[in-house]
Amino acid sequence: MTEDPFVAHRSLLFTVPYEMLGSAADAEDVLQESWLRWADVDHSQVRDPRAYLVRTVTRQALNRLRTLSRSREEYVGEWLPEPLLTSPDVAEDVELAESVSIAMLTVLETLGPTERAVFVLREVFEMPYGEIAEAVGKSAAAVRQIARRAREHVAARRPRVPVSRSEQQAVVERFLAALRTGQVRELLDVLAPDVVLVADGGGLAAAAQAPVYGAELVAALLARPDRVVSAVWLNGAPAGRIEVDGQLAAVSLVVENGWVIRIHAVANPRKLTRLDDPTELAR
Numbered sequence: 001m002t003e004d005p006f007v008a009h010r011s012l013l014f015t016v017p018y019e020m021l022g023s024a025a026d027a028e029d030v031l032q033e034s035w036l037r038w039a040d041v042d043h044s045q046v047r048d049p050r051a052y053l054v055r056t057v058t059r060q061a062l063n064r065l066r067t068l069s070r071s072r073e074e075y076v077g078e079w080l081p082e083p084l085l086t087s088p089d090v091a092e093d094v095e096l097a098e099s100v101s102i103a104m105l106t107v108l109e110t111l112g113p114t115e116r117a118v119f120v121l122r123e124v125f126e127m128p129y130g131e132i133a134e135a136v137g138k139s140a141a142a143v144r145q146i147a148r149r150a151r152e153h154v155a156a157r158r159p160r161v162p163v164s165r166s167e168q169q170a171v172v173e174r175f176l177a178a179l180r181t182g183q184v185r186e187l188l189d190v191l192a193p194d195v196v197l198v199a200d201g202g203g204l205a206a207a208a209q210a211p212v213y214g215a216e217l218v219a220a221l222l223a224r225p226d227r228v229v230s231a232v233w234l235n236g237a238p239a240g241r242i243e244v245d246g247q248l249a250a251v252s253l254v255v256e257n258g259w260v261i262r263i264h265a266v267a268n269p270r271k272l273t274r275l276d277d278p279t280e281l282a283r
Contacts, residue, residue: 005043005049005050005053006034006035006038006049006053009049009050009053009054009282010031011280011281011282012050012054012125012282012283013031013034013053013054013057014027014028014031014279014280014281015096015100015281015282015283016054016057016058016061016120016121016125017030017031017057017058017060017061017064018084018100018281019099019100019105019108019120019124020058020061020062020065020108020116020117020120021061021064021065021068022080022081022082022105022106022108022109023081023082023271024082024084024273024274024279025082025270025273026061026064026068027061029064030057030060030061030064031057033060034053034056034057034060037056037060038053038056051127051131054121054125054127054131054135055131055134055135058117058121058135058136059135059136061117062113062114062117062135062136065113065116065117066113069113075202076201076202076203076209077199077200077201077202077203077207077208077209077210078198078199078200078207078208078209078210078211079109079200079202080102080106080198080199080200080264080265080266080271081102081105081106081109081235081266082266082271082274083102083234083235083239083250083252083266083271083272083274083275084100084234084235084274084279084281085232085233085234085274085275085276085277085278085279086100086233086234086235086236086278086279086281087233087278088233090233090235090236090281091165091233091236091237093236093283095124095283096124096236096281096282096283097235097236097237098236099120099123099124100235100236100281101235101236101237101252102234102235102237102252102264103158103159103252103254103262103264104154104158105235106198106264107154107157107158108120108154110153110157111150111153111154114136114138114146115146115149115150115153116150117132117135117136118132118136118143118146118147118150119147119150119151119154121135122143122147123147123150123151123154124283125283129143129144129147132147159254159256159261163255163256167255167258168237168238168253168255169238171190171253171255171258171259171260172231172237172238172239172240172253172255173231173238174189174190175187175190175191175240175253175260176229176230176231176240178190179222179227179229179240179242180227180229181225182223182224182225182226182227183223184219184220184223187215187218187219187222187223188215188216188219190259190260191215191218191219191259191260192215192256192259192260192261193214193215194213194214194215194261195213195214195215195218195259195260195261195262195263196211196212196213196218196261196262196263197211197212197218197221197222197262197263197265198211198212198262198263198264198265199212199265199266199267200264200265200266200267200268200271201267201268202267202268202270202271204268204269204270205247205249205267205268205269206247206267207265207267207268208221218263224244226244226245227242227243227244228242228243228244229241229242230242232250232275233278234250234252234275235252236281237252239251239252239253240252240253241275242265247267248267248269248272248275249265249266249267249272250265250266250271250272250275251263251264251265251266252264252265252266
């Protein structure tokens with residue numbers, strides 16, 4: 001029997017809404033809704049199942065994104081994307097790894113729903129403007145304009161200097177080693193002077209409710225000797241898994257010129273359910 005296109009493309013169909021929503025739980029809900037719609041379609045009439053299914057999950061993700069906007073405005077403290085355990089293989093596709101990185105998903109959160117959908121479909125999945133127009137309910141000309149604005153918006157906010165995988169891994173290892181010592185001095189050796197720490201506890205775990213600026217303050221906040229630190233791959237990049245007094249956190253870093261310039265720490269337990277088994281992502 002020929003494999004159902006939905007099953008064949010499931011990793012892709014998860015990745016699209018995950019990049020749009022920054023939430024694996026919401027992406028799975030979108031997949032379920034899209035599956036029900038696919039089950040009601042006469043598959044023999046679908047000329048390009050992959051494109052059809054991508055349009056379907058995009059529409060469902062857009063609907064969900066619009067309904068989520070208010071709840072995110074009311075979120076306790078800083079909101080960060082839900083981290084995913086991934087295999088190192090994801091990093092081999094540089095564009096995919098960058099697009100699903102916590103840093104990029106955080107930037108995408110500053111876009112409006114339609115801009116985010118257009119950016120993801122065009123820049124990450126390289127969909128033609130005509131297909132994107134069908135998915136978001138706009139004209140192709142409007143989609144081109146939206147894509148241009150979204151690119152400019154993202155370019156102004158993404159990390160300034162591209163970092164090689166080897167440099168990222170080396171700095172992350174230095175940072176995690178410093179965390180294990182629990183010493184301020186060791187942390188200051190790897191933190192940029194203007195480093196920023198953004199933590200997401202969601203009101204369910206202890207976390208700073210506003211960004212923390214500066215190496216001295218960040219190091220003082222992170223320096224404690226009683227933590228268990230391990231290296232993991234999150235969202236296609238080297239990262240850290242930290243446990244303190246039974247509380248788990250996932251830590252993702254932005255690196256520039258050999259320094260940690262930004263730390264994203266997710267402690268909200270509802271966002272830490274996908275750290276045991278790797279998630280398959282695809283373009």
